[in-house]
Amino acid sequence: MATTLNRINALKQVAFRKGGFDSFIVFNSSNLTYFTGFSGASALLIPENGENTVYVYGVNYAQAKAELAEVKVELVERGENLIDKIAKQAKAFKIEKLAVDSLTIESWRALTKSLGSEKTLATDPNFIRDLRKVKDAKEIELMRKAAELTSEGMRAARETLAAGMREYEVAAEIEYAMRKQGCYGTAFDTIVASGVSSAFPHGGCSDRKIRKGDLVVVDVGATYKSYRSDMTRTFTAGKPSEKQEKLYQVVKTAQEKAFEAVKPNVKAADVDATARKIIADAGYGEYFVHNLGHGVGLEIHEPPTLSPDSKDVLAEGNVVTVEPGVYLVGYGGIRLEDTLLLQRKGAEKLTEGQSTLNKE
Amino acid sequence: MATTLNRINALKQVAFRKGGFDSFIVFNSSNLTYFTGFSGASALLIPENGENTVYVYGVNYAQAKAELAEVKVELVERGENLIDKIAKQAKAFKIEKLAVDSLTIESWRALTKSLGSEKTLATDPNFIRDLRKVKDAKEIELMRKAAELTSEGMRAARETLAAGMREYEVAAEIEYAMRKQGCYGTAFDTIVASGVSSAFPHGGCSDRKIRKGDLVVVDVGATYKSYRSDMTRTFTAGKPSEKQEKLYQVVKTAQEKAFEAVKPNVKAADVDATARKIIADAGYGEYFVHNLGHGVGLEIHEPPTLSPDSKDVLAEGNVVTVEPGVYLVGYGGIRLEDTLLLQRKGAEKLTEGQSTLNKE
Numbered sequence: 001m002a003t004t005l006n007r008i009n010a011l012k013q014v015a016f017r018k019g020g021f022d023s024f025i026v027f028n029s030s031n032l033t034y035f036t037g038f039s040g041a042s043a044l045l046i047p048e049n050g051e052n053t054v055y056v057y058g059v060n061y062a063q064a065k066a067e068l069a070e071v072k073v074e075l076v077e078r079g080e081n082l083i084d085k086i087a088k089q090a091k092a093f094k095i096e097k098l099a100v101d102s103l104t105i106e107s108w109r110a111l112t113k114s115l116g117s118e119k120t121l122a123t124d125p126n127f128i129r130d131l132r133k134v135k136d137a138k139e140i141e142l143m144r145k146a147a148e149l150t151s152e153g154m155r156a157a158r159e160t161l162a163a164g165m166r167e168y169e170v171a172a173e174i175e176y177a178m179r180k181q182g183c184y185g186t187a188f189d190t191i192v193a194s195g196v197s198s199a200f201p202h203g204g205c206s207d208r209k210i211r212k213g214d215l216v217v218v219d220v221g222a223t224y225k226s227y228r229s230d231m232t233r234t235f236t237a238g239k240p241s242e243k244q245e246k247l248y249q250v251v252k253t254a255q256e257k258a259f260e261a262v263k264p265n266v267k268a269a270d271v272d273a274t275a276r277k278i279i280a281d282a283g284y285g286e287y288f289v290h291n292l293g294h295g296v297g298l299e300i301h302e303p304p305t306l307s308p309d310s311k312d313v314l315a316e317g318n319v320v321t322v323e324p325g326v327y328l329v330g331y332g333g334i335r336l337e338d339t340l341l342l343q344r345k346g347a348e349k350l351t352e353g354q355s356t357l358n359k360e
Numbered sequence: 361m362a363t364t365l366n367r368i369n370a371l372k373q374v375a376f377r378k379g380g381f382d383s384f385i386v387f388n389s390s391n392l393t394y395f396t397g398f399s400g401a402s403a404l405l406i407p408e409n410g411e412n413t414v415y416v417y418g419v420n421y422a423q424a425k426a427e428l429a430e431v432k433v434e435l436v437e438r439g440e441n442l443i444d445k446i447a448k449q450a451k452a453f454k455i456e457k458l459a460v461d462s463l464t465i466e467s468w469r470a471l472t473k474s475l476g477s478e479k480t481l482a483t484d485p486n487f488i489r490d491l492r493k494v495k496d497a498k499e500i501e502l503m504r505k506a507a508e509l510t511s512e513g514m515r516a517a518r519e520t521l522a523a524g525m526r527e528y529e530v531a532a533e534i535e536y537a538m539r540k541q542g543c544y545g546t547a548f549d550t551i552v553a554s555g556v557s558s559a560f561p562h563g564g565c566s567d568r569k570i571r572k573g574d575l576v577v578v579d580v581g582a583t584y585k586s587y588r589s590d591m592t593r594t595f596t597a598g599k600p601s602e603k604q605e606k607l608y609q610v611v612k613t614a615q616e617k618a619f620e621a622v623k624p625n626v627k628a629a630d631v632d633a634t635a636r637k638i639i640a641d642a643g644y645g646e647y648f649v650h651n652l653g654h655g656v657g658l659e660i661h662e663p664p665t666l667s668p669d670s671k672d673v674l675a676e677g678n679v680v681t682v683e684p685g686v687y688l689v690g691y692g693g694i695r696l697e698d699t700l701l702l703q704r705k706g707a708e709k710l711t712e713g714q715s716t717l718n719k720e
Contacts, residue, residue, distance in 0.1 A: 040562055059650035062689045063560035079669055105468040105483055123465055172539035179532035182567055185549045200423035202400055207542055290419035309439055329422045 003138045004037045005070045007131065008046055011035070015099055015127045022048040023095040024127075025086060028102050030298040031128050033226050038067055042076065045086055050093040055082060083107060087114030099124045133295060133303050134317035139227065140341065143297070143319055146187070146229040147339050147350035149222035153178040154231055154353045157192075157220065161359065163212040163237040167192040167205040170218070178222045187221030187228035188300045198234070199333040201290055201325060212238040215332035221300060228300050230321045231351040232337035240357045247284075247326055247334050248357045254278040254324040255336045255355075258292060262322065262340055262347035268304050268312040275324045276308070284326045293321040296339055318342040319350070363498045364397045365430045367491065368406055371395070375459055375487045382408040383455040384487075385446060388462050390658040391488050393586050398427055402436065405446055410453040415442060443467060447474030459484045493655060493663050494677035499587065500701065503657070503679055506547070506589035507699050507710035509582035513538040514591055514713045517552075517580065521719065523572040523597040527552040527565040530578070538582045547581030547588035548660045558594070558693040561650055561685060572598040575692035581660060588660050590681045591711040592697035600717045607644075607686055607694050608717045614638040614684040615696045615715075618652060622682065622700055622707035628664050628672040635684045636668070644686045653681040656699055678702040679710070 015021045026032055026044040032054075033039050035046075040060030045053045052071040056064040064073045074089075076082050090098060098120050103111065112121055135143065156177035161170050171190040178186075193204030195214040203217070210216060219232040234251075236244055258275040272292040279288045291307035294300075296319050304312030306320060314320070323337030336355060340347040375381045386392055386404040392414075393399050395406075400420030405413045412431040416424040424433045434449075436442050450458060458480050463471065472481055495503065516537035521530050531550040538546075553564030555574040563577070570576060579592040594611075596604055614635040621634040632652040639648045651667035654660075656679050664672030666680060674680070683697030696715060700707040 059561050061649065062687065063563060066560075066689075078667075103465050105463050105465050108465040108468075166542075168539060168542055168544070172536055175539060176532055176536040179528060179535060182526075182528055184528070184565065186545065189545045200426075201419050203423060205544065289421065307438075327422065329426075 003136065004035055006136070008035050008052055010131055011127060012046065012048070014131070015124070016048050019099065019124065019127060021097045021099040021122070023090060023093065023098045025098065025100045026128070027100060027107075030302075031101050031132075033298055034128070034132060036068060036071060038064060039226060040064060042082055043086055044071070045089060047090075047093040047095060053089065055086065083110045084114050087111060090115065096120060098122070099127070101128050129303050132297060134315060135297060135319055135341075136317075139297065140317075142225050142227040143229065143339075143341070144350060146183070146222050146224040146227045147231075147352075149178045149181055149183040149224060150187075150220060150229040150231045150339070151352045152181050153220045153222060154218065154233055154351070157218045157233070158235065158354065158359055161210070161216060161218070161235055161237065163210050163214070165210050166207050167194055167210065168207060170210070170216075171205045174218070174220050183222035183224055184226075185223045187223045187230060191217060191219035193217045193333070194237070195332060196330060199327045199329045199331060201327060201333070201335065210237045213241070215244060215334060217333055217335050219335070219337065226298055228296055228298070229339050229351060230296050230300060230337060231339060231353070232323055232335045233353065233355065234334040234336065234357060235359050236357050244334075244357060250279060250282040250284060251324050251326055251334045251336050252355060255322055255338075258322045258324065259340070259347055259349070262314065262320070262342065264314055264316045264342055264344065266314050268306045268310040268314055269308055271314070271322075272306045272308055272310065275322070279324060279326060287326045287328055288324060289327055290325065293323050293337075295320050314342055316342050316344050362430075363496065364395055366496070368395050368412055370491055371487060372406065372408070374491070375484070376408050379459065379484065379487060381457045381459040381482070383450060383453065383458045385458065385460045386488070387460060387467075390662075391461050391492075393658055394488070394492060396428060396431060398424060399586060400424060402442055403446055404431070405449060407450075407453040407455060413449065415446065443470045444474050447471060450475065456480060458482070459487070461488050489663050492657060494675060495657060495679055495701075496677075499657065500677075502585050502587040503589065503699075503701070504710060506543070506582050506584040506587045507591075507712075509538045509541055509543040509584060510547075510580060510589040510591045510699070511712045512541050513580045513582060514578065514593055514711070517578045517593070518595065518714065518719055521570070521576060521578070521595055521597065523570050523574070525570050526567050527554055527570065528567060530570070530576075531565045534578070534580050543582035543584055544586075545583045547583045547590060551577060551579035553577045553693070554597070555692060556690060559687045559689045559691060561687060561693070561695065570597045573601070575604060575694060577693055577695050579695065579697065586658055588656055588658070589699050589711060590656050590660060590697060591699060591713070592683055592695045593713065593715065594694045594696065594717060595719050596717050604694075604717060610639060610642040610644060611684050611686055611694045611696050612715060615682055615698075618682045618684065619700070619707055619709070622674065622680065622702065624674055624676045624702055624704065626674050628666045628670040628674055629668055631674070631682075632666045632668055632670065635682070639684060639686060647686045647688055648684060649687055650685065653683050653697075655680050674702055676702050676704050
């Protein structure tokens with residue numbers, strides 16, 4: 001719990017000292033989990049002068065009272081309006097310059113109306129985005145566990161996948177293996193994309209029967225106490241063809257060179273370029289149709305982004321995926337992905353597992 | 361595919377004929393799935409005069425081209441800004457009164473700036489909300505399947521749950537059973553909340569070992585082709601006590617009376633009141649800390665809402681949950697939930713399964 005209070009204090013440091021705000025309201029659900037460790041809150045008011053207050057509906061109130069020791073827990077009663085309730089408290093705290101992380105246009109209008117002035121309000125999601133990019137010790141511990149469980153799921157895929165199985169049957173074995181080891185759920189819908197579907201990065205997981213000779217892209221992630229992980233391997237059902245092996249080596253080399261490039265103080269766009277050049281040089285540039293990678297944490301996609309147009313600079317404590325791919329529509333696709341933790345001198349792979357096309 | 365075009369035409373009917381708009385932009389991801397049948401789109405522009413256009417990033421472009429026959433598929437290229445691209449097309453279509461389903465304040469500002477005028481823009485999520493409340497034949501077919509798979513998961517819970525198992529181990533058996541039968545994933549994080557955790561409506565699913573005598577709330581949902589279902593049973597590990605049986609009968613009676621009350625043209629608030637009165641009369645009114653139920657479909661919580669302050673009136677084609685509960689903090693909780701389809705004369709239970717506290 002002290003950890004979450006540290007995070008609130010870190011936000012106050014940047015938003016109040018540097019940003020010039022005197023209060024912050026957090027509405028985004030991942031941000032709420034980050035600052036409270038609790039997933040059932042509806043809002044968190046962080047005033048410069050006053051008590052940090054979590055707003056919770058009746059359904060989650062008893063649990064919030066039991067689990068949250070370091071913030072005030074305020075019940076939003078039936079018939080009460082959350083926005084009005086927060087605005088009333090903000091006025092009581094004599095708040096003059098309020099930041100929110102994110103709001104829909106409707107809620108924005110309701111909040112400015114409740115506050116009585118639009119001038120007091122601004123959005124700045126970047127304070128929190130920048131904090132969340134650098135994982136603290138507690139987060140790293142949870143992400144190691146999520147990655148370990150993810151690797152367990154991939155091991156199950158490698159062991160069970162065979163021609164004749166339906167895509168969802170492979171997913172069943174993966175998810176069962178992760179769950180039995182203590183995972184809290186999947187970090188995203190498991191992808192098992194076989195044959196022509198493997199050429200779609202978000203193809204599968206359908207009732208298609210895997211056929212001998214198919215490429216099968218398996219993209220899997222476990223969640224552990226709200227933290228996520230992400231890993232992809234591509235297998236063949238049966239012995240790979242020469243063309244499949246050749247394509248695989250291109251993607252594998254691209255991934256390995258990217259691993260070496262992932263270091264603190266390196267531009268994320270440069271890491272993307274390293275992998276992209278290898279694929280382009282092999283003649284498949286136009287078939288690598290997505291970014292090289294993304295940050296992972298409480299969300300499956302979060303900053304920093306490893307892409308050609310990314311402005312991010314990598315830093316110690318970032319957790320990112322590196323996932324080059326080649327997708328030949330009508331033929332099939334290959335993607336390889338691991339989740340990496342940036343250490344002071346380079347990247348540590350959190351997900352672990354063999355990387356060969358042939359399962360044997 | 362004809363189905364999704366029917367849905368677009370139904371929106372045009374209400375938004376253009378009745379609402380006075382001449383175009384609609386859909387951004388919400390469930391709404392995009394509803395109108396296209398595809399889950400990888402980023403926006404859909406529906407002009408009164410012009411072609412319906414789906415906007416897709418490179419990662420999903422090949423799949424969109426392969427799967428979408430009745431709308432134009434537009435690639436958002438690297439470096440292009442989605443909002444600017446749509447605004448440019450809107451201007452080409454000479455759009456004068458544009459509605460959007462939902463937008464963050466930042467995107468709203470970007471869109472009004474791109475359009476060159478705020479006057480052209482309005483949000484109205486209610487057109488789509490009202491359409492989605494009434495499921496069409498295709499949706500009902502998919503929701504029947506999702507409910508069947510959910511019932512399968514609950515059967516696995518009833519069969520395997522025992523003192524000595526960890527909560528997540530029960531979840532593993534539930535999810536494996538659903539997946540093996542062809543489900544596409546869970547509709548929400550499975551809840552297995554035992555002992556004191558069962559008193560929290562969103563308690564579990566942790567590594568807690570289930571003990572003899574515990575109440576165990578199991579809340580589970582399968583997803584089938586993007587459609588969801590929702591079901592809860594409460595079991596005891598071992599023979600129930602007299603107090604547990606008494607509490608269970610209160611909740612069960614409340615649920616049964618609510619089933620009878622669910623009919624077209626009935627106020628959702630009245631159905632909630634029916635169940636709430638039974639629980640209050642038994643002396644547990646203050647321990648029923650949530651709404652009676654919610655709509656289900658592409659999202660796990662969607663309109664209509666069965667609550668004391670709901671303004672919804674039920675109609676044929678609605679799919680809703682009925683889930684009374686009693687939660688005694690420090691002791692345990694009991695919830696019973698099924699997913700119902702409103703037929704012309706009353707409710708049909710889509711989820712099916714025994715309702716007894718004792719597993720035997």
